[in-house]
Amino acid sequence: MFVRSGARVERSEPVLRLTVATHNPVGVLVTAPAAGLILDFAAVGSLVAPGLTLFQMLANAVVNVVLPDYHGPIERDSIAGCVVRYEGTPWQATLRRFEPEANQVRLQLIVDDPDGRLPLGAPVTAELAVMPTAAMVEAVYATRQAAYAECYRLPPRGAAREELGLAPSASQPPHKATIRTIAAYDPAQTFAPRRPMREPAPFQPSALLKPLPHTAQRPTLTLSSDAWRALHPASCVARLASVSDHVDAVMRIEHCLANPQAFAIIAPFTGTLCPAPGLCIGELVTPGQPLFTLSLDADALAAQCAYLEALATDNVNVAARSDARLAALGFDLVHRRTLQRLRVPFERIAVVAPLAGTVLTVDTPGGEAVAAGATLLTLMPANTTFALIDLDAAAFARLPPQVGARWVGAAPAHPNIALPVLEAQPLVNCDGLKRVRLRLPLTAALAASVRGTPLTRLLRLDDPATRRDAVVVPIDCIVPIAASSEVLLHVGPGQLRAVSIARGLVADGFVEVADGVQVGATLIRDAAFLRDEDQRLRALLAGFWDPVPRRSAPRQERTGNPLLD
CATH class of the missing domain: 2.40.50.100 (RNA polymerase II/Efflux pump adaptor protein, barrel-sandwich hybrid domain)
Incomplete structure (x- = not known):
């Protein structure tokens, strides 16, 4: 044996020597088929036969994936392929477990990594190739039929033309068609980035979070529950983290x-x-x-003080001589x-x-x-x-x-x-x-x-x-508008308020907030995408949103400039 139990070996690294015959003392080297950990060996000196296990090892990484229910119905037979990516490098994976639960589906993927290049415990991105089955198609159709009953109504067999809606009946007036305005085709929108799929935020913010003081005098946008559900924004909480230059x-x-x-x-x-x-x-x-x-000693301190004085006076020649003095x-x-x-x-x-x-x-x-x-x-x-x-x-x-x-x-x-x-x-x-x-x-x-x-x-x-502790938020929560950085706070049931913040360091997808947001504040994610999708959020972030509707007086009572009324 060349290694012990529990040791890590690389691919093709010699693990043990197998003596084929007594007249050949050199034997054959048995190498590791993949990188991993050695778990157990066969007894040293024992006689082995073809097909007998020589050693056991733990190889290939395991990735656990959780799919929430908003991704739609999914079955085990519909997953045609799996790819795991880490820092842009892809690895092929195999589905090992498929455990459907009440509101989510748990998947366990075995990564094909014979060289052991995937770091253990590192965050990875899993890509699943899903081929819809017949049951999935029926489930999607039932969902759409419940949402759009008029568009997904199937006529029964043998029904009359009046029942199918192909001809007006004698007792009912003819149905008036509704004309829909279709937006013009924009080729640029075909490749435009889309809002990422995230867990929708609740209509009511968490009661465990500390309410924020009403320091800002900016208005608040209040959405109904239906409008909130149609917008389906995602939220996060500002947290405290360690940052440094x-x-x-x-x-x-x-x-x-x-x-x-x-x-x-x-x-x-x-x-x-x-x-x-x-x-x-x-x-x-x-x-x-x-x-x-x-x-x-005193000479080193004096040389440093002379160098700093030269820097303060912007004397290039004296600074160069002081720099050479410090190097000496x-x-x-x-x-x-x-x-x-x-x-x-x-x-x-x-x-x-x-x-x-x-x-x-x-x-x-x-x-x-x-x-x-x-x-x-x-x-x-x-x-x-x-x-x-x-x-x-x-x-x-x-x-x-x-x-x-x-x-x-x-x-x-x-x-x-x-x-x-x-x-x-x-x-x-x-x-x-x-x-x-x-x-x-x-x-x-x-x-x-x-x-x-x-x-x-x-x-x-x-x-x-x-190194210091600072308030950090995801970078997608911030919308730059001119020289200002705006975020959307979830301050109440369906209530959003725009707040200006002071940005600090940026690292790992998070931004340091020097002023404007406290720890525990609930922020709306993907604010830039929501601004492009909803005109009310666009006006709220720009500072033009007025929650009080204008009440126009009768024409004969108006006074002054009508443009300022």
């Missing part, structure tokens, strides 16, 4: 094997050293783990750009682990003054995965020396981690754009999620100092 970048993966030679961590500046609590020989450190805190003192490009952005001098610098490894020696005790370039400790490196990222100069200037990292669209949103930005090198592309290439070590959790995925992925780098 971030940069999304495409990165390339680089796997570095452990170097047998020790790796020395040196002091970048001259100052007083303070080790991290619990740092000792033999400890296993991870990338980004704090090792020391270095308090800068040991300030790398990341610290210099952070100093330029924050305009606050660094008094202390955190020395973190640039890679994973085991502490061999601690050469400098705490509380002593160290010179720039002095060895602080040595590490025995371990296997480390790095991310190579190319950023434009403006995006790089927003990054701090230690950044938080996660895959775009993955959870948790903001893990408690800070990775060091290494080897920042300015570049100039052939098109003349200035870019910066940097190297970022990844933690074990991030490196494990890279396995089996493409070598280029979208990584989100955020500033841990800017």
